[in-house]
Amino acid sequence: RKEVEQDPGPFNVPEGATVxxxxxxxxxxxxxxxxxxxxxxxEPKLLMxxxxxxxxxxxxxxxxxxxxxxxxxxxxxxKLSDSATYLCVVxxxxxxxxxxxxxxxxxxxxxxx
Amino acid sequence: GxxxxxxxxxxxxxKGKYVELRCDxxxxxxxxxxxxxxxGQGPEFLIYFQGTGAADDSGLPNDRFFxxxxxxxxxxxxxxxxxRGDSAVYLCASSPGTFSYNEQFFGPGTRLTVL
Numbered sequence: 001r002k003e004v005e006q007d008p009g010p011f012n013v014p015e016g017a018t019v020x021x022x023x024x025x026x027x028x029x030x031x032x033x034x035x036x037x038x039x040x041x042x043e044p045k046l047l048m049x050x051x052x053x054x055x056x057x058x059x060x061x062x063x064x065x066x067x068x069x070x071x072x073x074x075x076x077x078x079k080l081s082d083s084a085t086y087l088c089v090v091x092x093x094x095x096x097x098x099x100x101x102x103x104x105x106x107x108x109x110x111x112x113x
Numbered sequence: 114g115x116x117x118x119x120x121x122x123x124x125x126x127x128k129g130k131y132v133e134l135r136c137d138x139x140x141x142x143x144x145x146x147x148x149x150x151x152x153g154q155g156p157e158f159l160i161y162f163q164g165t166g167a168a169d170d171s172g173l174p175n176d177r178f179f180x181x182x183x184x185x186x187x188x189x190x191x192x193x194x195x196x197r198g199d200s201a202v203y204l205c206a207s208s209p210g211t212f213s214y215n216e217q218f219f220g221p222g223t224r225l226t227v228l
Contacts, residue, residue, distance in 0.1 A: 004155075043204060043219035044156065087155050100169065101146075101217060103155030 002104075003027060006088050009107035017078050021107050023071040023088030031099075032091035033064055035073045037084045038106065044087055047073075078111045085109070115139065117220035119205050125226045126195055134190040134223045138207030145188050146217060147180055148204040156204055162188060195227045 006023045013019050021035075033050040048055065050062040050071055061074040071088055088104040118137040126132050138145050144163055148156035158172040162182045170180070177195075182188040192199055202224050206217040 043221050045219070046216055089155075100158050100161070101148075101156075102158070105153065105155050 003102045004088055004090050004104040006086075006104035007107050008105070009109070011107065011109045012112060013078055013109070014112050015078060015080060017111075019075050019078055019109060021073040021075075021086050021088070021109075023073075023104055025069050025071070025088075025090045025102075027090070027092060027102075028069060030069075030090045030092050033071050034089040034091070034101075035060075035062060035071075036087040036089050036103070038087055039084045044103075047086070075109075078109075080111050080113060083109055083111045117205055117207050117218055119203075119220040119223050121223060122221065123224045123226075125228065127228050128195060128197060130195050130227075132192050132195055132225065134192075134203050134225070136188045136190070136205030136207075136220060138186065138188070138205070139209075139218055140186075142207035142209050142218075143185070144208045144210065144215070144217075145182060146206040146208075147188070147190050148206065148219075150202045150204055150222070152201075159190070192225075195225075197227050200225055200227045 004025050011019055035047045036044040037047045038044040048057050048062055050064045052064050054063045059076045063072045085106040085108045087106045090102045092100050120135045146161050147159040149159055150156040160180050161169040164185045165182055177193045180190045202222040204222045205220045208215040208217045
């Protein structure tokens with residue numbers, strides 16, 4: 001089983017739609033959780049951290065369920081500029097202060113006019 | 114300010130050749146990471162430096178891969194006897210902290226193609 005698994009996608013949605021991304025992780029000792037965004041042929045960039053209480057940043061809402069080892073990202077009122085690959089990322093402390101990021105495969109989102 | 118830079122942006126080489134990929138982290142960042150991203154996959158961890166030393170090289174796929182960071186700033190990833198399966202985007206990231214998690218900032222990557 002992969003350490004971080006995401007919806008395979010791709011997702012094609014019209015502007016204004018709500019879209020949800022799901023992710024599960026296998027290591028129960030994982031400490032922190034993130035969603036990264038990666039535009040085509042660009043580097044990954046941090047979109048938002050994910051907290052146990054759930055957190056929101058404008059149109060983006062992230063949720064974490066530690067018991068189920070499940071992470072989600074919801075995008076409301078999607079824009080053309082939201083088109084990108086969304087990467088679910090899990091942080092583990094692998095010792096020696098090495099905070100190793102483990103990435104899922106990513107889910108490609110295309111928002112259509 | 115300047116972000117993480119990587120050179121070259123693209124590298125095409127022949128099977129069996131040696132390549133070096135360079136990473137310039139954000140000034141003052143003590144932690145430096147190398148990742149490899151194959152087509153259709155997320156980045157995979159290769160090696161982590163804290164200062165000059167490789168604190169974790171558990172992600173290096175085999176002994177053809179080696180990385181150095183001699184002065185605690187610039188890092189070079191070296192690949193010997195390249196194979197077609199080494200073709201990927203090699204990403205470097207740096208972060209400022211050592212005692213707790215700090216955001217990792219990625220460079221634009223080097224796209225390596227082994228013919």
